[in-house]
Amino acid sequence: MYVADPGLLHTGATPVLVEGPMDAIAVTLAGQSRYVGVAPLGTALTASQAAQLARLGEHPVVATDADLAGKVAAERAHWMLTEHQLTPTTVTLPEDSDPAELLRFHGREALTERLHNATPLGSVLIEERLTNLHPTAALNAAAQVLAANHPNAWEPGLTALTDRLRISTQEARRTFYTHLTDWDRDPATAASTRLAEVADVKQRLEQAEDAPPTQRWEALAQSIDARLTEQSDWPALANMLDHAAAQGHDVHAAAHAIVSGDDPLGLHPAQDLRYRLAAHLPERPATQSATPTPSRGASLARRRGTPDRPPAGPRR
Incomplete structure (x- = not known):
């Protein structure tokens, strides 16, 4: 595992998994x-690396990239770390960005603010289940x-x-007690079972990315006020939620x-709700990039291993 400054690990600094x-x-x-910052050197977090983090005695922050691969990596890290009675938190980064880009284009304060405001990673995983699964399976x-x-x-x-x-x-x-009993009896086996299901989580995340904003944010809207999705300006609100999420x-x-x-x-x-969100969530400048941002269609094509569609030739 790569550690940017090993000495800090012995002075109480919080490890941040990237x-x-x-x-x-x-x-x-x-x-x-x-x-x-700590990184698994180009590979997924391993069991021995998770155990190494556990021995430090500090609950880590997980700051993987804000893309599909990063979300899947965070899912895996959660189960590998909680097996060792760690309670990982996570940061919300602008869409398709990483900590290095945030530091480069927005400075130390922007990155430090995200780290200070880290939220429980488990809450993010629970939200994914509640959003993307049928109620019975979600429970x-x-x-x-x-x-x-x-x-x-x-x-x-x-x-x-x-x-x-x-x-x-x-x-x-009743449902919680059943799963708590399983976890308390053998956390290693329970975590291993959840890790075997990461492919299912990845598939759900892919489907959620492909969905239009009105579908992607429907579960959140229903949890706040059932009237939201019935309003004529629900699409405008859904687009606003999408934009805010993309900004991190x-x-x-x-x-x-x-x-x-x-x-x-x-x-x-x-x-x-749109007015309240506008007042509550400040507009953040988009994270710049040295290369042009690919279209959503191109990103999906690369993710699926299919070539981008070439531009159409001139009409004859």
């Missing part, structure tokens, strides 16, 4: 002795993630499951934070 050495260096430069899959989380997350997590899935507290607790905002957390029981949405909920 994908490559340049990202590790960027994190360490921005972290000012509070964070140190089981989300409960599996919750069982591996820190005990402080259990009660809030169960409340979120009952609210989002519209199920009874008893059903949520934690859209799920932000949307739930600004719509509370004490301050529900008004008579025009989609418009109301």
Whole structure:
């Protein structure tokens, strides 16, 4: 494992798991002795590397790239780290960017801010299950993630499951207890089972990327206010959510934070939420790149191993 500054690991700095050495260096430069970047040197995190991180006694931040491969890497890292009773957090980066790019184009403060505001990685995994799975499957899959989380997350997590899935507290607790028992009995076996399912997660993430914004954000909208998707300006709101996510905002957390029981949405909920999001989420400059950003179609083509479609020739 590559460590940008090994000495910092012995002074209480928080390890930040990234994908490559340049990202590790960027994190360490921005972290000012509070964070140190570590990378598995071009390979996926291994069991021995996860054990090495566990021996440090610090809960790591996972800052993999903001693309499909990075999301899958974060999924794997979660199960490998929680097996060792670690509670990893994660950062939200602008779409298709990495820590090195954020440092280069936006400076130390931008990267440090993301690290300071890291959120539980388990919450991100639970949100993926609730968004992309049928309610019955979502309950089981989300409960599996919750069982591996820190005990402080259990009660809030169960409340979120009952609210989002519209199920009874008893059903949520019963399902959670089953998976918690399995995890407590043998976390290594439970984690190994979840790792074997990473390919399924990847497939769901691919399908979510292909979906239009109105479909991609439907589950979030339903969890906030069932009226949202019935509004004529729902597509405009969905596009706004898409744009905010691409800029690196934690859209799920932000949307739930600004719509509370004490301050529900008004008579025009989609418009109301758009106004609140505009006031709550500052516009961030797009991350620059040394190479042109590929089209969504081209990105999907490369991901699937198919060639980009050549430009059409002149009409005759």
